[in-house]
Amino acid sequence: MTGLLEPHAIGQSLTRLDGPAKVTGTAPYAFEQPVGDPLHLFPVQATIARGRVTAIDSSAAEAMPGVAGVLTHTNAPRLASDEDRELWVLQSDQVAFRGQFVAAVLAETPEIARHAASLVRVEYAEEPHEAELRADSAKLYAPDELLAGEPTNTFEGDVDGALAAAAVTVDQTYTTPMEHNNPMEPHATIARWDEDGLTLYDSTQGAHTVRVTLAPVFGLDPRQVRVIAPYVGGGFGSKGMPHAHNVLAGLAARMAGGRPVKFALTRQQMYSIAGYRPPTIQRIQLGAGADGRLTALAQDVIELSSKIKEYAEPTGKGTRVMYAAPHRRITHRLDPLDVPVPTWMRAPGECPGMFALEVAMDELAVACGLDPIEVRVRNDAEVSPESGLPWSSRNLVACLREGARRFGWERRDPTPGVRRDNGWLIGTGVASSTYPVYRLPGSVAMIRLLGDGRYRVSIGAADIGTGTWTALTQVAADALGVPCERVDLRIGDTALPMASVEGGSSGITSWGSAIVAAAQAFRDQYGTEPADGAEVVAETPDNPDAARFAMQAFGAQFAEVRVHVDTGEIRVPRMLGVFAAGRIINPRTARSQFIGGMTMGLSMALHEQSVMDPRFGLVVNHDLAEYHIAANADVGDVDAIWIDEHDPYVNPMGSKGIGEIGIVGAAAAVANAAYHATGIRVRDLPITADRFLS
Amino acid sequence: MDVRIQLHVDGEWRALTVDTRTTLLDALRDRLGVMSAKKGCDHGQCGACTVLLDGRRATTCLALAVAYDGAEITTAQGLTNGGMPHPVSQAFLDHDGFQCGYCTPGQVCSAVGMLDEVKAGQPSYVTRDLARSVELNDEEIRERMSGNLCRCGAYVNIVAAIREVAR
Numbered sequence: 001m002t003g004l005l006e007p008h009a010i011g012q013s014l015t016r017l018d019g020p021a022k023v024t025g026t027a028p029y030a031f032e033q034p035v036g037d038p039l040h041l042f043p044v045q046a047t048i049a050r051g052r053v054t055a056i057d058s059s060a061a062e063a064m065p066g067v068a069g070v071l072t073h074t075n076a077p078r079l080a081s082d083e084d085r086e087l088w089v090l091q092s093d094q095v096a097f098r099g100q101f102v103a104a105v106l107a108e109t110p111e112i113a114r115h116a117a118s119l120v121r122v123e124y125a126e127e128p129h130e131a132e133l134r135a136d137s138a139k140l141y142a143p144d145e146l147l148a149g150e151p152t153n154t155f156e157g158d159v160d161g162a163l164a165a166a167a168v169t170v171d172q173t174y175t176t177p178m179e180h181n182n183p184m185e186p187h188a189t190i191a192r193w194d195e196d197g198l199t200l201y202d203s204t205q206g207a208h209t210v211r212v213t214l215a216p217v218f219g220l221d222p223r224q225v226r227v228i229a230p231y232v233g234g235g236f237g238s239k240g241m242p243h244a245h246n247v248l249a250g251l252a253a254r255m256a257g258g259r260p261v262k263f264a265l266t267r268q269q270m271y272s273i274a275g276y277r278p279p280t281i282q283r284i285q286l287g288a289g290a291d292g293r294l295t296a297l298a299q300d301v302i303e304l305s306s307k308i309k310e311y312a313e314p315t316g317k318g319t320r321v322m323y324a325a326p327h328r329r330i331t332h333r334l335d336p337l338d339v340p341v342p343t344w345m346r347a348p349g350e351c352p353g354m355f356a357l358e359v360a361m362d363e364l365a366v367a368c369g370l371d372p373i374e375v376r377v378r379n380d381a382e383v384s385p386e387s388g389l390p391w392s393s394r395n396l397v398a399c400l401r402e403g404a405r406r407f408g409w410e411r412r413d414p415t416p417g418v419r420r421d422n423g424w425l426i427g428t429g430v431a432s433s434t435y436p437v438y439r440l441p442g443s444v445a446m447i448r449l450l451g452d453g454r455y456r457v458s459i460g461a462a463d464i465g466t467g468t469w470t471a472l473t474q475v476a477a478d479a480l481g482v483p484c485e486r487v488d489l490r491i492g493d494t495a496l497p498m499a500s501v502e503g504g505s506s507g508i509t510s511w512g513s514a515i516v517a518a519a520q521a522f523r524d525q526y527g528t529e530p531a532d533g534a535e536v537v538a539e540t541p542d543n544p545d546a547a548r549f550a551m552q553a554f555g556a557q558f559a560e561v562r563v564h565v566d567t568g569e570i571r572v573p574r575m576l577g578v579f580a581a582g583r584i585i586n587p588r589t590a591r592s593q594f595i596g597g598m599t600m601g602l603s604m605a606l607h608e609q610s611v612m613d614p615r616f617g618l619v620v621n622h623d624l625a626e627y628h629i630a631a632n633a634d635v636g637d638v639d640a641i642w643i644d645e646h647d648p649y650v651n652p653m654g655s656k657g658i659g660e661i662g663i664v665g666a667a668a669a670v671a672n673a674a675y676h677a678t679g680i681r682v683r684d685l686p687i688t689a690d691r692f693l694s
Numbered sequence: 695m696d697v698r699i700q701l702h703v704d705g706e707w708r709a710l711t712v713d714t715r716t717t718l719l720d721a722l723r724d725r726l727g728v729m730s731a732k733k734g735c736d737h738g739q740c741g742a743c744t745v746l747l748d749g750r751r752a753t754t755c756l757a758l759a760v761a762y763d764g765a766e767i768t769t770a771q772g773l774t775n776g777g778m779p780h781p782v783s784q785a786f787l788d789h790d791g792f793q794c795g796y797c798t799p800g801q802v803c804s805a806v807g808m809l810d811e812v813k814a815g816q817p818s819y820v821t822r823d824l825a826r827s828v829e830l831n832d833e834e835i836r837e838r839m840s841g842n843l844c845r846c847g848a849y850v851n852i853v854a855a856i857r858e859v860a861r
């Protein structure tokens with residue numbers, strides 16, 4: 001157990017330190033970094049889903065004035081490692097998915113590059129492909145492990161026996177579609193080679209992650225790669241790892257004679273290059289007594305992966321911690337297809353998995369004639385069902401109860417389809433939410449006393465809109481026992497010490513723990529009257545309590561839904577999230593994180609679906625006019641609150657990650673409210689008007 | 695084909711050469727280094743590139759620069775209030791009406807233009823009584839700001855910020 005920092009700056013609602021630069025648009029994102037005399041890159045993408053490039057005619061492009069070069073697999077510099085096939089760019093004639101880079105044009109202006117790219121003629125030998133996730137696929141296989149090393153299967157007790165003996169059962173299949181992260185800032189890189197190596201101004205969730213991933217690909221020592229990313233226009237997972245565009249920019253820069261190469265993906269290109277959440281098919285079986293207590297819990301997941309790089313979405317991860325049951329089974333099977341490579345998208349695993357589980361729990365409540373909150377309370381897990389460890393803190397029930405009170409739940413008539421207002425059917429729904437407390441190893445913080453009495457705190461961390469600039473300044477201030485004005489934080493650059501990726505809601509835990517360790521070392525070494533220039537470095541320590549406790553944040557999501565009787569139009573006037581996520585570092589930015597996640601969850605519930613045409617292996621709705629994300633008018637009164645939670649075991653701040661939990665369960669709350677409004681159970685996302693018009 | 699044009703950007707005349715295919719957005723970003731207008735989609739689908747163009751909000755990715763010789767452009771960078779932040783920018787800051795900030799300059803310009811439209815009595819899709827002056831309630835703000843997408847999901851705070859300025 002760590003002594004928690006005494007909160008002075010922590011808990012204050014500071015406005016964002018990077019806010020003035022962001023509201024005026026002067027904070028430089030990757031593509032906006034000033035570089036002299038750049039060349040512009042535009043790619044050519046494969047128009048087949050599988051096969052080989054047999055010929056490329058780039059003569060017309062090369063003849064165009066202003067074109068500096070055309071890259072193809074025949075002339076691109078050789079890469080050093082093919083371990084990650086996603087990053088094996090322009091190294092062979094093989095085409096593994098539609099949209100793969102097969103060539104690129106370097107030119108003096110973006111207009112010339114784009115026009116010349118359209119003149120490159122590519123011929124292919126096409127081979128048969130498969131691009132549709134199928135539950136009956138013959139290729140289904142069990143991966144060795146899931147995304148972050150989680151086990152593929154859980155087998156505990158006798159699920160089938162318990163189901164057969166159960167007084168009440170639910171046995172349904174739920175699906176979630178392919179979804180694209182779509183950060184507002186398209187993935188972009190400026191790449192430059194010089195005698196020291198490769199410099200990238202990149203839009204990434206981890207400057208150091210890009211460095212350590214790309215260095216071996218280019219055959220470089222990590223010290224020869226510099227990555228700079230102080231401001232990032234969102235990521236939601238798709239900027240967690242470098243993708244093929246980073247490699248292509250690096251290859252092009254190597255041929256650019258020292259000139260910087262600017263490369264921003266178009267919105268359309270992002271649909272095949274930047275990753276996405278794979279679709280899932282989930283069968284859930286619940287067995288319970290008449291009192292709603294679970295005796296059996298099974299979740300069997302079939303999900304998409306890509307043939308060239310396995311991606312195993314940990315869909316059942318949330319189910320492993322949510323509810324107690326003596327007999328449990330959780331399995332994952334992958335269907336590897338000739339499609340672009342999936343990646344992390346906000347709460348990978350919990351987000352799709354908890355949609356299925358939490359709709360199923362609603363169905364269980366209906367089957368038992370119990371209130372949906374009561375069913376969840378009765379199945380609250382006293383210890384972590386999988387590990388048997390006690391919780392460092394678990395306040396799911398408190399969140400459900402507080403939310404019920406604020407949302408007006410006690411007046412709720414459970415009968416579906418009976419509340420009508422002027423042609424609209426009205427309902428309310430609830431769902432549980434959870435997300436783990438992750439601490440990634442290896443971050444290092446450096447603290448140095450500057451001449452002006454301020455402390456420079458350096459760590460190569462990222463702020464993708466999460467508020468890192470502000471929150472880490474607050475953590476450092478309390479760790480050093482000084483006001484925020486005396487902290488000069490530096491992040492977003494590999495010239496700063498190592499930092500783990502901004503992913504898994506792990507940032508504040510991982511980086512903050514390193515800063516607290518460095519501050520402690522600083523005081524131990526120099527006392528309270530250090531000399532100017534005094535300096536220490538310290539690494540994120542291991543958490544000895546991690547072996548003793550299971551650590552998760554929990555929450556409860558509430559939604560009110562209106563469905564129009566004649567048109568099936570669905571509106572969500574109200575959402576409330578109540579979270580138990582340890583100590584909140586900055587209430588202002590924390591609330592934004594929560595409601596931002598919930599808003600994305602609403603978007604997932606009602607709008608989001610990448611429509612794969614299996615004949616071509618193409619996402620046909622590959623832009624923001626056709627892939628719908630929630631717009632302002634789709635969002636009503638969304639609010640998030642949190643309960644006071646004291647957890648001395650998670651980290652010295654007492655905080656749990658909050659970037660992802662807001663999306664978990666949100667779509668289920670909407671689906672459950674839609675059922676309550678209409679009596680129609682929607683088990684396949686997104687929930688569109690046609691579901692209510694049969 | 696290259697053409698010489700002049701643009702009055704954030705209070706300053708700028709002369710530049712553009713390809714006739716260059717959008718106003720790329721003219722600002724790639725030719726003039728004015729990065730306040732953002733590129734989110736390049737297709738008029740997201741609003742990130744919104745500026746005030748001759749006083750009205752416009753998506754610059756859908757405008758060809760050559761057609762705007764002599765135009766007056768105000769980006770969020772140029773929106774100031776005598777050296778102080780513009781009230782709309784300040785309200786975005788106070789209400790945390792953004793997270794990553796990438797949609798934000800477009801949101802701010804859009805809000806400024808939208809408030810002028812309301813002042814001029816222009817109705818929207820959700821305006822019920824066309825005969826009376828527009829009452830800028832939350833529904834009106836949401837409708838009128840729906841051309842500006844925010845993937846971070848800051849809408850609730852954006853509406854709060856604009857509501858405060860409109861009061």
Ligand code: FES
Nearest residue numbers: 734736738741755
């Ligand atoms: S960049 Fe102009 S509307 Fe999206």
Ligand code: FES
Nearest residue numbers: 793795844845846
């Ligand atoms: S603040 Fe990130 S997209 Fe709006």
